[in-house]
Amino acid sequence: MPLAFCGSENNSAAYKVNNGVLNNGCFVDALNVVPHVFLLFITFPILFIGWGSQSSKVHIHHSTWLHFPGHNLRWILTFILLFVLVCEIAEGIVSDGVSESHHLHLYMPPGMAFLAAITSIVYYHNIETSNFPKLLIALFFYWTLAFITKTIKFVKFYDNGVGPLQLRFCLTGFLVILYGMLLVVEINVIRVRRYVFFKKTKEVKPPEDLQDLGVRFLQPFVNLLSKGTYWWMNTFIKTAHKKPIDLKAIGKLPIAMRAMTNYMRLNKAFEAQKVRHVSSTL
Template sequence: MATEDENRWSWFCHETNISSEAGDDGAYMSECTVNFAAFLLHLLFVIIACLVLIWRRWWCVFREVTSPYLIKWPGHNTRWVLSFILVVLAFASLGEGILTEMARKEPSPQLQFYLPACLLLIATIISMLYYQLAENWKSPGLLWLLLAYWFFCFVINVVRITHLLQENVAGIDAAVLWIAVLMLVSYILLLVLEVHLVALEFQICRIRGKQYDILSRESNNDDMWYTENCVSFPYCITFWWMNWVFKLGFQRPLEITDLGSLPKNHRAEHLYEIFKVDFQKELEYKTSIGKSPSVWKVFLRVFKGEIFWAGIIRLIYDLTCLVGPLALNGVVAYAIAYGDEVREPFLNSLIYLLF
């Protein structure tokens, strides 16, 4: 029976000394089974998602578009941030698998170490494209596929983490374990977002009998070209929506009429009214207790969201400044520890630096 199992997985998990070192062939085959299940799940999602998008784009008759601007769904920015985190984790898993494969010193490749990570990377990118198109087409019904995909990813990661801990395949300080834990957290958050959107879409569809715009942003001005509020998160953080300004400014000097009108929430008058209302409440409260109003408190209350996220972005930037020195330290430590014992140490160090 053991020989039949080994032959069955020979193309994905070649014979190795890992199981013999661990003294548990069953644990090794279980690890191979989990990795193959993950590989198969990502592959099926890529195929099905591509087929659904092709069908929706070319053969589906009903494709309602009620606004020239993107109508963002709840959790739009959070979803994109989690997707970018998954891309980073996929790269980290791929790098960890390649290093594990190169450290084995065996001629037969172990596809289970890096092939599931490759498919995970592709599937995550496809999921980002899938969500972007579903949002553009205002088709929340397409989210059912993402809901199923995140659920099965969650199940497989729970099984993987349980296997890593119970079979002593990886210790608490192993990179593969922490990558799996971070992926599990990301899948849970994405699953919550999908459940919320699907439940909301079902509720409104039951009332109105058709799909709807979860969030409405209307613009009646023909010169409303400042579309930051109505573009996706990647377009917003890269200022891609301002390409028309850059191209026009490259051709000739810009004039004030070229910029068009601003949305209400970006106008100084709108911000002043919000600040004025909160300051009036602060003034009345402080006067009633015989104290002077605090402008700083009003400022923090009115712009607490912007200040918080600006601080988070600044903290992330400061932390990323430590990546270079720490990565270089890891490369040097890796080369010193293994030296001539590993194959192609320079390539190993380079992969470590990249991932």
């Protein structure tokens, strides 16, 4: 079976744009590849420099966590995005199976989008650990381009009679919503952190607990995936397998989890409740 991006049957009629460029479904699919190639092209050198060079000014290898606004929402949306993209890849492969020739445009764009989504969250995690938000501008442009190109595809589906009864229409609609929400999250980071488009940026230092080398319990500070899997405890678990652990190896608890902090909170709540009870009895 011949292999071609737009298929090779009907003398390559899929490459014709007599009815307008955007009315050619194959061209629209090719257009949807552009944002993902852009992100991969921009982020891979930054990640490579950050991980491979100890003299890098970016310091992506730094091992502290500083959550940007919308941290958990971004991770949740990315997980959903990956699931929807897998569904779109599967739908494209099934649709390609009934064609006379291979149509790469049915599953290559969502495949590239899947790689770009994984790259985006890895890139975001490293920018977050390095506390260098200016590099997030690449994600802002990526979500913008992805939202625009996917919206064009969704509109053209509607114009050509592809409706809600077809899976590809529903998947494209979901992707428009997800890319739009991720774009909103990125805009909110810019609004709060003011790292671009503002004269005065907002500098944020890592939490005090992370600056204390004696604190080993990092659950409140790691990303959502690491929180759910306790991935951050791998080093501790490996050490415990090799030799017995002691209090020094366990380290100190974060300030928010110490007995004195919890006592002060409980005492404050108790005093407030006592005052409220006295005032209600008078």
